[in-house]
Amino acid sequence: MRYTGRIMALLIVVISSIGIILYQYLSHDYIDMIYVSVSVFYLLFGWRLGKQYDKVKYLSEKDVLTGSYNRRFIKDAFPKLKSMSDRKDQKLIVFLIDVDDFKLINDQYGHATGDRVLQLIASTLKKACRGSDYMVRWGGDEFVAIFPCTEQPDLNELHLRLHNELNKLSNKISIDVSVSIGHATYPDEGAGLNDLVKIADRKMYNDKRGNNNNQKVERLASNGN
Known part of the structure; x- marks a missing residue:
């Protein structure tokens, strides 16, 4: 099973989280750890969603028994x-x-x-x-x-x-x-x-x-x- 969905989901979450944290730091000169904790949660959530996408994508293309294309x-x-x-x-x-x-x-x-x-x-x-x-x-x-x-x-x-x-x-x-x-x-x-x-x-x-x-x-x- 490919990791496309998981990789894309993590990239989106990481880029969004870094952007929010940088904005907060540049605007208020400090980093609220709540944002960091929330980012970790979204990383796990994004991984789970990406994994589901990869599973659905795999089943739409492959035969489960043999791994051949369907x-x-x-x-x-x-x-x-x-x-x-x-x-x-x-x-x-x-x-x-x-x-x-x-x-x-x-x-x-x-x-x-x-x-x-x-x-x-x-x-x-x-x-x-x-x-x-x-x-x-x-x-x-x-x-x-x-x-x-x-x-x-x-x-x-x-x-x-x-x-x-x-x-x-x-x-x-x-x-x-x-x-x-x-x-x-x-x-x-x-x-x-x-x-x-x-x-x-x-x-x-x-x-x-x-x-x-x-x-x-x-x-x-x-x-x-």
């Missing part, structure tokens, strides 16, 4: 990401990542383990992304990764990297975790986020009906050569 945030941010890609005359790629047989993981290991798997997947996907990319929990066991300002030839490399990172996760937690991934490219295949996600969703189901995860990785690797 769908509402990315829908608001997407027009800016498109504009940035347009200015640089580059592509924007939307990946849809669906956890294979997630219901079976919940049924076999319990929902607490299922939640932990989603958290680990989100963390793994974030590591596979650049600082300028966005990882979003789209809903349930689906994630959307948005790569603005990405050249088209990078597509297979990105796809392969996501699969490889999630294979490492499976070995780490001793649970067979695999995903199916589909992608769509702006502006070639669509302009709106919902349209791009639908296209990626169709490709994702083709991926899901395809070969097993290792064969998918081998195919992606050969395509990248």
Whole structure:
């Protein structure tokens, strides 16, 4: 959670308090300790208000379970990401990542383990992304990764990297975790986020009906050569 609200609230209180105390000192040549005590109270009060603001801001942007961005945030941010890609005359790629047989993981290991798997997947996907990319929990066991300002030839490399990172996760937690991934490219295949996600969703189901995860990785690797 960011500290923007708390920092701004403290700055306002500190600047206001210093101004009042200086005015009193310059006007009356003394400092009333009551003002100092009140300033301390307002500092604590400002910190509390700022903390509440930061909490509300965080919940409006992030998914509580995974710490990824939520769908509402990315829908608001997407027009800016498109504009940035347009200015640089580059592509924007939307990946849809669906956890294979997630219901079976919940049924076999319990929902607490299922939640932990989603958290680990989100963390793994974030590591596979650049600082300028966005990882979003789209809903349930689906994630959307948005790569603005990405050249088209990078597509297979990105796809392969996501699969490889999630294979490492499976070995780490001793649970067979695999995903199916589909992608769509702006502006070639669509302009709106919902349209791009639908296209990626169709490709994702083709991926899901395809070969097993290792064969998918081998195919992606050969395509990248």
